[in-house]
Amino acid sequence: MAAEDMAAAAAPFLNVEGLTIRFGGLTAVGGLDMAVAKGSIHALIGPNGAGKSTTFNCISRFYTPSEGRITYDGRDITRLPAREMAGLGIARSFQNLELFAELTVFENVLIGAHVHAGRTWRDALSARPRGVVEEVEHLIERTGLTAYAQTKARNLDFGHQKMVEIARALAIRPKLLLLDEPAAGLRNREIAALDTLLCELRERDGLTILLVEHVMQLVMSISDRITVLSFGTKIAEGTAAEVRAHPAVIEAYLGREAAQEAAHG
Amino acid sequence: MSSSPLASAPEGRPGLPGAALGGLALAALLAVALPFFTTGYVVYIANLLLVFVVLCLGLHIVIGETGQFSMAHAAFYGIGIYASALANRAVDLPYPFAMLFGALVAGAVGLFIGALALRMRDIYLALATFAFGEAMQWVFANWDSVTNGPNGLRIAPARFGPLEILSDKQAYPFVLFFCLLAIGFTVVVSRSRLGRAFRAVRESEVAAMAMGIDVRRTRVIGFGLSAAVAGFAGGMFGLFQTFIHPDSLGFQTTILVLTMVVVGGLGSIWGAIGGAIVFGLISEVLRQAPQYQEIIYGAILMLFMMYAPHGLFAFVGERIREARHGR
Numbered sequence: 001m002a003a004e005d006m007a008a009a010a011a012p013f014l015n016v017e018g019l020t021i022r023f024g025g026l027t028a029v030g031g032l033d034m035a036v037a038k039g040s041i042h043a044l045i046g047p048n049g050a051g052k053s054t055t056f057n058c059i060s061r062f063y064t065p066s067e068g069r070i071t072y073d074g075r076d077i078t079r080l081p082a083r084e085m086a087g088l089g090i091a092r093s094f095q096n097l098e099l100f101a102e103l104t105v106f107e108n109v110l111i112g113a114h115v116h117a118g119r120t121w122r123d124a125l126s127a128r129p130r131g132v133v134e135e136v137e138h139l140i141e142r143t144g145l146t147a148y149a150q151t152k153a154r155n156l157d158f159g160h161q162k163m164v165e166i167a168r169a170l171a172i173r174p175k176l177l178l179l180d181e182p183a184a185g186l187r188n189r190e191i192a193a194l195d196t197l198l199c200e201l202r203e204r205d206g207l208t209i210l211l212v213e214h215v216m217q218l219v220m221s222i223s224d225r226i227t228v229l230s231f232g233t234k235i236a237e238g239t240a241a242e243v244r245a246h247p248a249v250i251e252a253y254l255g256r257e258a259a260q261e262a263a264h265g
Numbered sequence: 266m267s268s269s270p271l272a273s274a275p276e277g278r279p280g281l282p283g284a285a286l287g288g289l290a291l292a293a294l295l296a297v298a299l300p301f302f303t304t305g306y307v308v309y310i311a312n313l314l315l316v317f318v319v320l321c322l323g324l325h326i327v328i329g330e331t332g333q334f335s336m337a338h339a340a341f342y343g344i345g346i347y348a349s350a351l352a353n354r355a356v357d358l359p360y361p362f363a364m365l366f367g368a369l370v371a372g373a374v375g376l377f378i379g380a381l382a383l384r385m386r387d388i389y390l391a392l393a394t395f396a397f398g399e400a401m402q403w404v405f406a407n408w409d410s411v412t413n414g415p416n417g418l419r420i421a422p423a424r425f426g427p428l429e430i431l432s433d434k435q436a437y438p439f440v441l442f443f444c445l446l447a448i449g450f451t452v453v454v455s456r457s458r459l460g461r462a463f464r465a466v467r468e469s470e471v472a473a474m475a476m477g478i479d480v481r482r483t484r485v486i487g488f489g490l491s492a493a494v495a496g497f498a499g500g501m502f503g504l505f506q507t508f509i510h511p512d513s514l515g516f517q518t519t520i521l522v523l524t525m526v527v528v529g530g531l532g533s534i535w536g537a538i539g540g541a542i543v544f545g546l547i548s549e550v551l552r553q554a555p556q557y558q559e560i561i562y563g564a565i566l567m568l569f570m571m572y573a574p575h576g577l578f579a580f581v582g583e584r585i586r587e588a589r590h591g592r
Contacts, residue, residue: 060475086477098475100468102532111465115477117458127456172476 012071013038013208014059014176019068021054028054029232032068036176036225041202041209043219045243046229047252052212053095053180055229059210060092060178061085072176086115091174093165095181095212101154105145108153108164109136112171136171143167144193159190166197176208177201183215191218198222220244228252296441300434309433312505314545315444316498317525318538322451323494324526325537330455331487332467334387336519337378337394340401341492343514344371345499347405347412350420353503360423360430364443364500368493375492379485398519405511417510420503436505443501447494451534454490463487517559521548524562528569530576539578 012035019032029051036042044052057063059070061082070078072090085092091112100108110117113132123129140149143163148156153164162182169177182198183191199222201207213219219226220240228236228243230252236243243249251259300308320342327335349367353360382393406415413419423430423439430436454460462483465473470480502509521544529540547565551558573580 062471062474083474083477083479086475092475094472094475098469098472100465100472102468103464107461107464111461111473111476111478114458114462114465117461124458125453125456126458129458168472168476 011038012036013073014210015069015071016055016059017069017071019055019058019070020066021051021058021063022066027232029058029065029229032229032232032234034227034234034237036208036210038208039202039206040224041198041211041222043223043226044210044212044229045214045216045219045226046235049231050229050252051232052229056092056178056180056210056212060090086172089173089175090178091169091172091176092178093162093169093180093182095184097161097165099153099161099164099168102152104150104152105140105156105164105167106136106149109139109167109171112136112168113173116171116173135173139167139170143170143197159186162186162190162194166194170201174207176210179209179211179213181213181215182211183213183218186215191215194218195222300437305433308437309505310546310549312433312437312440313549314542315440316501317522317545318444318541319447319498319501320495320522321525321529321537321541322447322534323491323496323498324522325491325534326451326454326463326494327488327491328523328526329532329534329537330460330463330467331484333383333484333488334391335394335488335491336391336516336523337398337401338491338495338522339514339516339518340398341371341375341495342499342502342518343401343405343509343511344374344492345496346420346502346509346514347418347499348496349500349503350418350509351411353423354421359425360500360504361425363423363503364497367500367503368497371496371499372489372493375496376485376489379488379492383481383484383488395516395519398516402511402515405514412511415511417508420507420509422507423504430504433505440501440504443497443504447497448534448538451494455534459483459486520562524566527566528577530578531574533576533578536576536578540576543577 014036016032016034019029019034020027021029032051032055034042034044034055044055046052054063058065061077061080061084065078068078069076072088075088077085077088077090080088100111103111110132113129113136117129117132118124123132137149140146143166145160145163145167148160153161156164162185166179166182169179183194186194195218198209198211202209211219223240226236226238226240226243227234228246228249230248235248235252236246238246247259247263250262299311320338323341324335324338327333345367347367348370349360349363352366353363356362378394378397382390382397385393405412408414423436425439430439455463462473462478465476465478466480466483466487473480473483525540525544526537527540528544529538530536548558548562551561569576
């Protein structure tokens, strides 16, 4: 445990230090420290309104923090514009789906590869840039969307739409994948498929994944490390088992009485 | 948006359906044969329609691809007309250079206006571009030393080396060629990485940003390109017209082109082209009854927005598909 902590502190792939986000007089997140180790799946959980999505949007640079520092791969990204994230290898998905609704699944994923699709003039002018198309087709297959490649994104059911978001994010060729509630609204079978895909991305592709998630079934099964937020501050951090047993976590989720019961009984 | 069989082409799927291919072949044959069996007036109308096709392609880039409204396209068209006419008069070079100059000037003004106006969106953007269009018309009508003001400007005949174009029939093959060139250009842009960025910005700005697309820059480039194509249409106008008057570059022209693009089908190149042809013909017929013209345009525009928001061709395509499936 201690050794693991030290390793994470030595070279955290993504490091959040003293992150504070205020909206007017309201402090949404106050002084959050969080280190995400390379090649791990790290989950950010907490009750509604805990500041998870706010933190997530700061890391993906859609919000700018009031205070604190975010470093990624040894580089300070705190003030970089959001559009530069893709080029750095940081991809994100959106909680409420931000698909290119009128475009086909193929085109959605191809736009994900935007930063790789313009190496030569010929590629930039092509509807099917070399090297990129094969990868896009592979990602579509990997996310189980081959049958829908030419379907408009808006005509898919919710589960498939979520998969398009992930395929499109993967087309960025990310080193860090940020997923905002990828399992929300999915059926059990779909959650199982997502579980398999995310583990495969960690094991086979060496991806680092940070996810905000409410679906505990997924979080507990795949996360190497979990950070728990409540009212904008970190109340616990550790492995699934540690977090599950942590009194502050039980209290935050189930209330004080439940926490006392758990402690005594 | 592209549920018509024709509209599937720009989405990168190879091959058009047989019926569409036959239709295209027929249209091509008709286009080539036209000057041999009709009068000068019909060829004049054909020239005008081809210019409107290019003007619609310009508006399609900004509305259909990037999803921004522009009420200023008559102004960019006008800039193209004046700039190429003046360049043609000033320099003894083949006319395509004058056309290129017209497109570049319109494009440059478009980039500038885009950079200013695209800070706004929706109704504010529409109003800002409308104001620019009105201001430009005022410039055309009052900058006497350059545009000859309210008297209008004579356009010298276009020259291609020793060949001087003096009639509509002579101009027709050139107008047709430049129209095809503009169609080719628009198709290439639409299928390219830039075209995909346009549509990404249209569909979701935040997602586009997350994909590494510079949203603001993409919108401004789209606006500039769109203005350049409209300016190029202005240069084509000078191939067969001998005179331009500021009155014909006002809001009515913007509305006409807007109607063509919307009625033809938002978001589809082939819809914009079809809309230009169908609506160009209708407007020519309506010339007999100018007092009702605006009412009829307005009614058609409203009916389409209510009952066929994806445009004429998507509407017809859907009806055909329904009929085939026996519904």
